[in-house]
Amino acid sequence: MSYKETLMADLKQAMKDKDKLAKDTITLIRASIKQREVDERKELNDDDILDVINKEVKERRSSIEEFERGNRQDLVDKTNAEIDILLKYLPEQLSEDDIASMIKDVMDKEGITSANEMGKLMKNVMPMVKGKADGKLVSKIAGQMLKA
Structure with a gap:
């Protein structure tokens, strides 16, 4: 349907x-x-x-x-x-741990290590989480991971 x-x-x-x-x-x-x-x-x-x-x-x-x-x-x-x-009309939302795991995978695959590459990281992550996570949350987690 x-x-x-x-x-x-x-x-x-x-x-x-x-x-x-x-x-x-x-x-x-x-x-x-x-x-x-x-x-x-x-x-x-x-x-x-x-x-x-x-x-x-x-x-x-x-x-x-x-x-x-x-x-x-x-x-x-x-x-x-x-x-x-x-x-209830959206796909099940991803947890923060799931989002962090996806971000880490992209960072490893693309060799992203610095905050200067945030745009490249988000460009690769957002299609994977489309409809399943809020962009602000993804950005916040990505920013924290790049600073660490």
């Missing part, structure tokens, strides 16, 4: 269950997908839809930081719940 079909089925289920948060979140994702299809004048495949969902998760995570600074715990809780709904 494609992501579009899964999202539609989950939307129908959320409506039956009267789960307003899930319904609203899925509706927003479907709107983002539709907007990107209109912008690019093509139908998105599952990889493209994964990118859209990842982008939505990233936007919500940055919103949480803003809400915390504004002492808006109600919005933090709501946004965290939305993220939980979105994460």
